[in-house]
Amino acid sequence: MKVMKFGGSSLANFECLQQVAHLVTRSASVPALLVLSAPGGMTDTLVDLAERAQKGDDYQSQWMAFVSRSLELKQQVEAAYGEIKNWPDFKKLEQNLSGVSLLGVCPDPIRAYVISFGERISVSLMQALLGEFNPTYLEATACVVSRGGYLDAEASVSLSTERFAEEMAKLPSHIYIMPGFTASNEAGELTTLGRNGSDYSAAIAAACVKAQVCQIWTDVDGVYSADPRYITKATKIDSLSYKEAMELSYFGAKVLHPKTILPCAKAGVPCEIKNTHNPDAPGSLISDVSQADEPVKALSSLQDLAMLTVSGPGMKGKVGMAARVFSALAQDNVSIVLITQSSCEFSISFCVHQADLELALDALQNAFELEYQAGLIEPVQVKRDLAIVTLVGDNMKAHRGLAAKFFASLAQAQVNIVAIAQDSTESSISAVIDGSLCNDAVKVCHENFFTHIPSIDVFLLGCGLVGAELIKQLEKQQQWLEKRNIKLNLYGVANSRQLLLDENGIDLNNWSGVLAESQQSFELATVEKFVKANHLINPVIVDCSSSSELADQYVSFLAAGFHVVAANKKANTASQAYYQQLMDTSLKNNRKFLYETNVGAGLPVLDNLKLLFSAGDELLSFNGVLSGSLSYIFGALEDGLSLSEATLQAKKNGFTEPDPRDDLSGTDVARKLLIIARESGLKLELSNIEVESVLPQGFAEGASIDEFMAQLPSLDEAFGQRVNEARDEGKVLRYVGSIVNGHCKVGIEAVGAEHALNDIRDGENALAILSQYYQPRPFVIRGYGAGSQVTAAGVFSDILKIVSR
């Protein structure tokens, strides 16, 4: 015998009913006991009807809709399959409701009768559909014996087993049909088994008749690694142990009623979850075996919880306090979802469903009234709107690092942990968190434990030379990223006037036209809202502008949960206090701040320095060419170009800053030197750097970039003379930055053929770092230090560091 339970979604309309009948008959070789829920949505209607009647509200239109939906189903079935027997007594139901309405009370036995009416409708419809098999209608009130109230009763396998045998023997059949959710107490009165209790009815039936399997037919293919409605990448689990299934259903997996598993587990009946609308798909099998490649089987989450903390001097070392707390709650039927206790026994915290909060507070107030008055117990602390996220897997046992990974994932999702609980068999770990962050938390944990495809969600500010080149590279590298299981989405692009956001990801081949049409400009709040609405978990702001206004907001970006990747050097060269604040905010918020391209463009300068210094090395001195544009310009001067021609060429090559005055004035090199100095531990301001400008003081002050470029030829002759003088001495001019004894200086040097910087030209940079470990010969980095391609590649590599471990 197999038990087949069909839920409301499988019985929602005539076509669904036919599909169920087909499913039952196609495997009719094995005798079956069908357990049916009410047609989809009907129990909700009945609950509502009882409520309205009790409150004296008008329920007539809802009643008419309920009757007409039921009659329509009846007519459709009768037209195709003949007369329906056992059609439930609608008159009696109507009388009950009008009695409730008149009295203004709905006693539990009446409520149980009303809300279990839908299951009886399903059963009589299905009996007609399966008419040719002559199915036997099993009266649940005759078979399932329950204890404890009328509405959320506990069914007893030991008391029900004989009843099933007797009832089934009365009218032996190949197919039995029984309403789910319904039972009777030992006095023979009708009871119900709690909302969505038909799974539980099926499990009880399966245990009583020692079924070979208990099939739960629903509208999904099985149990998933997370709720597939929110986690699109959730995968179906083929096999779970009873324990895993219990933990999952208890902590929120909606596919199973929490009470379902225990009766099956005790009786050793495997339970199978199958999809009515996709019957040939292999479902999920729940048995005493847990097959798994990975230690974590699934993630579940439970929302709308409140946490109560009972604390006070009267708790410590006092035997029986916990028992009193929990028995007070049990007496008032408050279910406790999770418990933690401080090791000093000063407080006990526990979660309840938020709907039970007032009940729980009253129960505690009554139980501890005297202790409250004596100050032995402090007023109960309440935290509302919480959720629990739980990792489940039998094979988590003795597996090191899972809890660390779980908590790191929550930190990655910017989620604060309110409380933690682990079951002592190590098959579940739960964290209590802010309910509004539940979906984000599950998303990151699922990504880290299951899909292993990290996502990076990019918002690019500044799409000039470097920014536009970065988009090209993102487009070109899509396949490479896919192969490495990285999902890099460009969700936003902004220039100084407009911001384009697209929740489907920006079209990398056609972004500039769409951006030009945008009516909004960049505001942190706008992007933050977008990130929240789309539950993005690794948002990164990439600054490829040279804007001080944006640089001034990095602390806010980091504090708002964004990683920051900057080609822009302005933030790192603002005040020392701001620089420190940036580093601290990044650390505190667990968000990365990456700026490798600030020095040497795509060259790996800062990462190497960080590695050296973090391993205990110390900077003794620094010397080098740090400007790609000046390297190019000074090289071109040697070849006979004038200063203005060389600058124009450097600008065309994309080597200069947006405003070439930043290069020629030495400011850009000073910024880079300051960043190196700060990385090596010196605390300096930009004003502490001694700067020699290529430009005379006050040259083209206040002029636009174009005006400046137009005035530049007026300097050609004088500068050409300086070049010639150096040449006459067998030397060339180089723009050099140095740090000696903590003193930073940038300026022009004439260097001879023997000098290491003599052949650094054409845009190349060369950096010589003399340190404790690298002396007397310095550690040298050399290569092209400017240009949109190498810079964009450096920015790209910073972006990827966000998901590197």
Ligand SMILES: NC(=O)C1=CN([C@@H]2O[C@H](COP(=O)(O)OP(=O)(O)OC[C@H]3O[C@@H](n4cnc5c(N)ncnc54)[C@H](O)[C@@H]3O)[C@@H](O)[C@H]2O)C=CC1
């Ligand atoms: N070109 C190079 O070789 C290197 C450049 N960098 C840095 O990269 C940054 C960009 O350089 P390029 O692309 O060459 O300059 P660019 O002038 O071509 O592009 C900068 C873009 O930023 C935009 N912008 C300005 N203010 C903005 C704001 N508030 N919001 C959004 N966008 C804004 C501008 O409209 C412009 O399109 C600069 O900070 C530069 O120092 C760093 C290393 C090398």
Ligand SMILES: N[C@@H](CC=O)C(=O)O
């Ligand atoms: N303008 C800069 C570009 C890189 O920071 C340079 O010339 O090096």
